[in-house]
Amino acid sequence: MSKNGDDDPAIRGPILDAAARAFASRGFDKTTIDDIAKAVGATKGLVYYHFRSKFDIFLAAYDRGMHNAKETVEPLAELHGTGLERLQRMAVGHVVNLMELVDYHNVVHQGVRYQFSESMTIYQRDALADLNQLRSDYELLFRRVVEEGIRDHSLRDIDASLAARVLLSSLNAADNWYREQENQSPEAIQSLAEDVVDVILRGVVSR
Amino acid sequence: MSKNGDDDPAIRGPILDAAARAFASRGFDKTTIDDIAKAVGATKGLVYYHFRSKFDIFLAAYDRGMHNAKETVEPLAELHGTGLERLQRMAVGHVVNLMELVDYHNVVHQGVRYQFSESMTIYQRDALADLNQLRSDYELLFRRVVEEGIRDHSLRDIDASLAARVLLSSLNAADNWYREQENQSPEAIQSLAEDVVDVILRGVVSR
DNA sequence: GTCTATATATCGATAGAC
DNA sequence: GTCTATCGATATATAGAC
Numbered sequence: 001m002s003k004n005g006d007d008d009p010a011i012r013g014p015i016l017d018a019a020a021r022a023f024a025s026r027g028f029d030k031t032t033i034d035d036i037a038k039a040v041g042a043t044k045g046l047v048y049y050h051f052r053s054k055f056d057i058f059l060a061a062y063d064r065g066m067h068n069a070k071e072t073v074e075p076l077a078e079l080h081g082t083g084l085e086r087l088q089r090m091a092v093g094h095v096v097n098l099m100e101l102v103d104y105h106n107v108v109h110q111g112v113r114y115q116f117s118e119s120m121t122i123y124q125r126d127a128l129a130d131l132n133q134l135r136s137d138y139e140l141l142f143r144r145v146v147e148e149g150i151r152d153h154s155l156r157d158i159d160a161s162l163a164a165r166v167l168l169s170s171l172n173a174a175d176n177w178y179r180e181q182e183n184q185s186p187e188a189i190q191s192l193a194e195d196v197v198d199v200i201l202r203g204v205v206s207r
Numbered sequence: 208m209s210k211n212g213d214d215d216p217a218i219r220g221p222i223l224d225a226a227a228r229a230f231a232s233r234g235f236d237k238t239t240i241d242d243i244a245k246a247v248g249a250t251k252g253l254v255y256y257h258f259r260s261k262f263d264i265f266l267a268a269y270d271r272g273m274h275n276a277k278e279t280v281e282p283l284a285e286l287h288g289t290g291l292e293r294l295q296r297m298a299v300g301h302v303v304n305l306m307e308l309v310d311y312h313n314v315v316h317q318g319v320r321y322q323f324s325e326s327m328t329i330y331q332r333d334a335l336a337d338l339n340q341l342r343s344d345y346e347l348l349f350r351r352v353v354e355e356g357i358r359d360h361s362l363r364d365i366d367a368s369l370a371a372r373v374l375l376s377s378l379n380a381a382d383n384w385y386r387e388q389e390n391q392s393p394e395a396i397q398s399l400a401e402d403v404v405d406v407i408l409r410g411v412v413s414r
Numbered sequence: 415g416t417c418t419a420t421a422t423a424t425c426g427a428t429a430g431a432c
Numbered sequence: 433g434t435c436t437a438t439c440g441a442t443a444t445a446t447a448g449a450c
Contacts, residue, residue: 029236170377203410
């Protein structure tokens with residue numbers, strides 16, 4: 001995927017950040033390599049020295065967003081407690097992670113919908129397939145915990161597959177309305193995430 | 208917006224359907240005019256005779272999706288019953304409408320995120336602004352009913368603005384996982400929509 | 415009305431200077 | 433390593449034949 005596997009992350013990092021931000025706000029297709037280069041105060045040449053192609057940059061951002069979410073949430077699925085308690089921790093972790101890395105999560109979102117095409121190299125096809133698989137496993141994680149919650153009666157007896165699908169897509173919808181605020185403290189993010197998860201898990205109906 | 212305001216909808220209709228379908232599956236940027244033309248068994252010439260530009264087709268699809276949703280849901284907001292009862296009817300109506308016109312709703316979704324640019328004509332800018340305004344009003348409709356539901360205690364005492372935002376974006380997320388099935392009966396759609404709304408309004412937590 | 419050229423612009427990617 | 437210059441492919445939009 002990368003042109004220089006042993007390359008300096010000190011330069012690849014900023015390029016990736018700029019690219020993720022541009023992809024998130026303008027979309028992959030409307031983002032030009034010149035946009036990305038300009039955002040890091042350089043020209044095309046720099047970008048193409050560190051990445052093979054525009055799509056490779058996209059894949060690198062998808063990869064970073066996906067692994068970050070996985071590493072945050074996976075441990076939370078294994079902890080103690082009822083299905084509800086674990087689901088709640090996972091959901092909050094997911095939303096916090098999403099808000100901290102909105103741009104990267106937005107790229108993940110685009111990546112899932114990205115269609116395979118003839119113009120992709122074998123390595124790009126494989127990388128995209130691997131990332132989509134990672135993403136599938138991630139969704140499965142939530143469904144398994146939903147099923148356990150139904151079994152231990154901490155969750156209602158509803159269709160687990162439908163519930164998991166609605167749940168995760170509802171959480172992800174946050175990347176459509178959440179916009180990074182300046183000086184947003186980790187505490188503020190945590191608090192907002194908890195409120196969102198509360199609305200989604202408990203619903204809006206009074207009891 | 209249209210090249211021929213008094214034009215035959217018998218030909219504009221199929222072009223618009225094909226375009227919405229293509230926009231929804233490949234995205235606006237990756238869709239070419241040739242794709243659209245091919246989908247209706249014709250060539251570019253036909254498309255450009257009936258629409259001024261690719262973006263005008265997009266706006267026409269956005270317009271149709273938006274007005275359709277508005278006409279379906281607006282009356283439901285005015286009916287009798289508690290806030291919850293009305294919100295429920297609105298939500299089901301919205302999701303049914305979304306499932307019946309997934310492609311057009313997907314275009315609406317893209318339209319909201321579409322950025323104004325220099326290359327747009329004045330008419331295009333105005334049309335996009337108007338549609339975005341319509342979309343804002345539509346969201347406001349849901350928030351108003353949520354507020355009424357909180358006042359009459361049919362809904363929990365939560366932050367109305369956050370709840371409305373989470374609610375509507377959760378409903379809309381359906382267009383990411385819902386794929387049209389062949390021979391999907393209106394009854395099946397209605398039933399699926401009710402299940403989705405139930406999960407979102409009542410949550411997954413057992414009581 | 416619909417089609418077949420074709421003009422024009424944009425952008426991803428590469429080559430080569432420094 | 434980073435920049436400038438440029439090639440080549442793609443796709444919007446138009447002009448003109450039928």
